[in-house]
Amino acid sequence: MLIVLLPECRQEEDLAQLPLYWWQLERDGQIVSQGQDALSTLKARFPTERLRALAPPMAVSLYRLVMPVRRAAAIRAALPFALEDQLSQDLEMLHCVAGPRRDDGLIAAAVIDDSRMQQWQAWIADSGWRLEALLPLPALHAEQPPASGLRVVPSPWPSAVPLALVTAQDQEPVLIESGLLGLWLKRRLADLPEAQKRVELRGYSAESLGLGSEIEVLDFSGDDAAAGGNAVLQAGLTASLAASPALNLLSGPYAASMAAPPWRKLRPLMVAAGVVLAIVLAQVMVEWLTLSRERDRLVAGIESVFNSSLPNSRMTPFPAEQFRQVLSGATGTTQESGGGFLYEVLSAVKASAGAKVVQFRASPTELDIELQLSSFAELETLRANLAGNSGLSESLQGADSTPEGVTARLKISRSAP
Structure with missing residues (x-):
């Protein structure tokens, strides 16, 4: 937590770079570091710290009031009156x-003054900065009154002029020049x-204050003033950390939520969503790579099957590419249907006694056939029958002798008119 002491000056042009006294505290109120810097410098130095401010004593007036009502809403409504x-x-x-009801x-x-609040x-x-709380400086010492009378100690808080801190059982603390x-x-x-006419003095003497003999004075001026001042300062800083x-x-009208910003509450959810999104994207990428490899494997398998079945048919486009060419008309075929071309070839094969088609692959203008x-x-x-057809041309791709006869592979195409 970062605690800053606001300035007493009201000149707006001096506020931007005006150095403020500040204290960085642990959760238990122990001082980690302290100094004097402008708010912008503190923001750059402590970007993640929470901030509370102390209103200077000359800017705030503290009172104790008789109010018989008990409910907080009724107290707030009756306070101006x-x-x-x-x-x-x-x-x-x-x-x-x-504030609270005292003992x-x-x-x-x-x-x-409203103008001070708006300015600050x-x-x-x-x-x-996002200010969590703005506390009157004297009110931090309300829990340190004497058993009776008044207690006067030098103020441990930095100020332009020396101040004295006065606490009592029946009134709010006061800081006096x-x-x-x-x-x-x-x-x-x-x-x-x-x-109740008794005074505890630390750092002051009855003579210097002009107190008469009728006043009971407990003089603690011989005590270690530095140690006492540090204890008072530490107690005030610890009080400023109250929940x-x-x-x-x-x-x-100046209320500020003491809770964390809404986005901070959603930060774990946003981190979890980011992790889930990263996992999903990684899974999609892995699946895409797997499918790409599977596609390449299938393409290679199809080519291998066709190469083993028709080893000399590499001039014919790959079936998938052939299909795309037919759909797009990129093969340069005529508008004539490929059914007539296939019929002519199969008729010639049928006319040859003993010929049997093992497999074939066809396009509108070309046919690879194994017989x-x-x-x-x-x-x-x-082959002579096919050559005798004026609309066809054939070429032998290969022939093998087998125990059942002869296996031959022919490429037949439609002749140019």
Whole structure:
């Protein structure tokens, strides 16, 4: 978690590159690193960190109010009316936030100018950050009051002028300029009952603050001021990490979801979908390669069968290519049907006694045929009959003598007119 302390200045032109004090915290509140940088620099340095901001003490006023209602909705509705007598500004220009009910039964409340909220939100959004919470700085010390009276310690928070942190049981914590602390304490102690007129001092003396002898003063100025300041700072930073921090100013019209962005919830689903898609694409690619190899194997097998059946028929196009040529008319055949050509050839074969067709392959203008004949004499007679047909021309592709007679392979084509 990244905690930043917002500036007290209001000049918009100074905000873009204004260095802010920041602390990077572990889950248990331990400080990992700290420094002073602009928000844009922090975004580049900590792109994945969550961000919470602290409103400076001079920008926020804290109150404790008597509110008998218990329901949160009723408290929010009654809050402006409960604050009306304590505020001099128009309520329409202020942002009021109800906090928890303290141990004394009073409701804590925070009030801030709307213009500051709008300025801070726009500035943080322009820097690329998504703010989770905006907390009043003094409210981080509400859980550190003394048993009675007041406790005054030097503020451990960085600021332009020295500040004092004042905590009490009956009021919200206050950060006061050290130069005004003596006057403020006298007025504050005057309002306390006699039993509560006691002050615990760390880092200050009763003489420097002008406190009279009638005030019970517990002086801890001899303690290790550095160690005490570090403990106060650590306690405040730890309080800022609460899951539901009290007096979060990002409420009402400035509310921001504390949950993770919607896309972050879908990230596991998107990763799973990406993995499934990659597996499906890989499977499709493997199947495509397998089918391609199977196609090539089948093509080679078909060619092997035709080559073994008609070894001298390589001039005839491959059957699949032959079929494509016939469909597209790319073979240059005439419009005459191939049925007449086949009929003429088979009629001549039938006229030759003892000739039997073993297999053939035909196109509209060409025929490869394998015949079984009883002798070479019958083969020559058949060839003579075919040659005597003026529309046909034949060539002997091969002839073999077998125990059953003669096997011959002929290529017959239609003669050019």
